[in-house]
Amino acid sequence: MIRTSLITLAFFAFLGSVQAITLPESAPVPGGVAVIKLDVDEKPVKAYFEKHRVMVLQQGQDWYAIVGLPLSLKPGKYTLSYTTRQQQQRHDFSVVDKEYATQRLTLKNKRMVNPTPKDLVRIGKESKIIHRALATWRATPDVNLNFEMPVEGIISSPYGLRRIFNGEPRNPHSGLDIAAAVGTPIHAPSGGVVLATGDYFFNGNTILLDHGQGLVTMYCHMSKIEVKPGQHVAQGQVIGLVGRTGRVTGPHLHWGVSLNNTMVEPHLFLHQP
Ligand SMILES: [Zn+2]
Numbered sequence: 001m002i003r004t005s006l007i008t009l010a011f012f013a014f015l016g017s018v019q020a021i022t023l024p025e026s027a028p029v030p031g032g033v034a035v036i037k038l039d040v041d042e043k044p045v046k047a048y049f050e051k052h053r054v055m056v057l058q059q060g061q062d063w064y065a066i067v068g069l070p071l072s073l074k075p076g077k078y079t080l081s082y083t084t085r086q087q088q089q090r091h092d093f094s095v096v097d098k099e100y101a102t103q104r105l106t107l108k109n110k111r112m113v114n115p116t117p118k119d120l121v122r123i124g125k126e127s128k129i130i131h132r133a134l135a136t137w138r139a140t141p142d143v144n145l146n147f148e149m150p151v152e153g154i155i156s157s158p159y160g161l162r163r164i165f166n167g168e169p170r171n172p173h174s175g176l177d178i179a180a181a182v183g184t185p186i187h188a189p190s191g192g193v194v195l196a197t198g199d200y201f202f203n204g205n206t207i208l209l210d211h212g213q214g215l216v217t218m219y220c221h222m223s224k225i226e227v228k229p230g231q232h233v234a235q236g237q238v239i240g241l242v243g244r245t246g247r248v249t250g251p252h253l254h255w256g257v258s259l260n261n262t263m264v265e266p267h268l269f270l271h272q273p
Pocket of ligand 1: 157173175176177253254
């Protein structure tokens, strides 16, 4: 009887460990995520794509690289390289084309389209802080990729839109916009550590969250920031409130997801019902 219980316990412990990791759906397109099964039987030490360290996770007995693909990537053949203590390996994979729509926006505040020289100095400093945060690598054995939607609202602008502000082309949309009333709580979609917070020119009140192994998420335009750098947050914890600070046409959360220093489609991490 005791033996049966032990076996049952071991079985459920095994199930638990298998279910602990949810891999995103593989979407090898510009702005997507390639999920690549690695040909190894021991933990790969390091994996790289385009000189950036790449997330590696174990699911059951198998190892997978989770590779963020830049929106600017041209369709074609690419190579992931990885090393274990024993060997050096390469894996070739194809990136296929994806068309993104174009959006035209009109901003009344012209400085948000053509900032002044003084604004540009500020933008330069802030962009360094943001880029440093996005380049963070924190070694963690597990990363919870089973994200929850950070805010309840309406998707007002999808990821990848080519954008034209007041008739002038600007960078494509690197995140997902969720429209909601000012003051709506924003929840951490997965556990992590607060890397940085600030009030930035374009992004308004912003939080950068580190989830481990190069996965960093970004929350912008908030009316209130409820966390501090260095703070650990749990999945679902309120980190701030929706606002309309920075370059906006209305209250919304701009949610960015960065993997191996690459802003990717946030929807790929939302668990499927
Ligand atoms: Zn946005």
